[in-house]
Amino acid sequence: MKYTTPYVAPTLVVDAVIFQLVEGKLSVLLMQRPNEPFKGAWALPGGYNPQGETTSVALERIVEQKTGISIIKDLSYIEQLYTFDTVARDPRGHAVSVTYMGCGRDLIASSEAAADFYPVDNLPELAYDHAAIIDYAHQRLIAKLSYTNAVYAFLPPRFSLAELQSAYEAVFGYELDKRNFRKKFLSLGLTTETEEMRREGAHRPARLHKFNSQTLEVLSRSFD
């Protein structure tokens, strides 16, 4: 392959769509942009990927630096999402954005960062094409929960079946039948009943369960 001019690569950026449940709602980590373009608007955490750094390493460094959240240490699940050809992203011209999607729980952005979690059904004004990216990530997440055990990423080590069900409902965006849900989920054999119960409030205590595996597995039968 010949070029009459020397090869110059497009700008490469990485961006992360990080989900967790906040007050039962599926929420996404956003940062308020301090500078132009889109000054004041909210955006996915991300930044420039320099030569010599793989996209996952760059993302870990950038997200940790900007939000205090470590993808490696704090997230239970991460996967590459899609690569967007972003047009005219900044004055340096044409940029290519490699995006990742991750899930966790009990995530807190460092207080000095202008970063916070927003429910996906009530997002603020977003910079770039980030609304579309979040939507795409949400679709992917729905699919992941349908054919894998990926819910584990949202839940604590011990959880009630009600919590589990409401995690699915938060992601899917609709309600499930309690009896059918339990029957089907338990028949998948992904979890084990523990001896622990959770007593809270004036009602019957909930039996707690745990996942047999904390790594991604494909289900034998897909889910909802």
Add this chain to the structure above:
Amino acid sequence: MKYTTPYVAPTLVVDAVIFQLVEGKLSVLLMQRPNEPFKGAWALPGGYNPQGETTSVALERIVEQKTGISIIKDLSYIEQLYTFDTVARDPRGHAVSVTYMGCGRDLIASSEAAADFYPVDNLPELAYDHAAIIDYAHQRLIAKLSYTNAVYAFLPPRFSLAELQSAYEAVFGYELDKRNFRKKFLSLGLTTETEEMRREGAHRPARLHKFNSQTLEVLSRSFD
């Protein structure tokens, strides 16, 4: 974000995994490398993505130039596959490869190119990590055929149900029951029976069918 050195982007390359059925077998387009590294080994068609060109535009240009096959004109289906952080791809150092997967039929590489289709179950020695990329693409293709109407990309405008079934079998890698296949596929309502029959050989002629849509649609019930 501050850098003490000026920002330099990694090399960006694009690669294509282009499938078609050849003599009933799922096959992939490969090129023999004329130069080091991996001189003489076979590789996916691809090349450098310069600044100012989106990955899909660069891929179209490169693949057409190197193999004579136009993704836009000759393929019935194309989608982005994954972005690989390729290590030490060439002397310029760290490269990032955005890969695409496409499907077509009756594709012929231009005769002056050292390019040809090889059955996926009998590949030659491959350069880079291309064996892994082809395997990944194959998995994705199996999934696509399972939950969308993507088979249309492999078939001519009019086709027999036997042809249709053998396209699925070539991709899935196992055989299907003829009666169950027809019952299920026809119940999806993706195709229409035509008046045409195909007479060939000493046996009953085959009824020809056509797809109602030549664009990707998600199935109501997933397939096999």
Add this chain to the structure above:
DNA sequence: GCAAAAGTGTTTGGGATACACCCATGC
């Protein structure tokens, strides 16, 4: 005893699977 969430079974319909023979043609 009452409010609040946890827990539990049965019925029904539809799709998945398994399986073997007749049909139309060319030679």
Add this chain to the structure above:
DNA sequence: GCATGGGTGTATCCCAAACACTTTTGC
């Protein structure tokens, strides 16, 4: 008439969906 691939139906099983009441607790 025979070889070749095209075309068809039924029985069974399992899963999905629909649906309402009892249990355990704190106050």
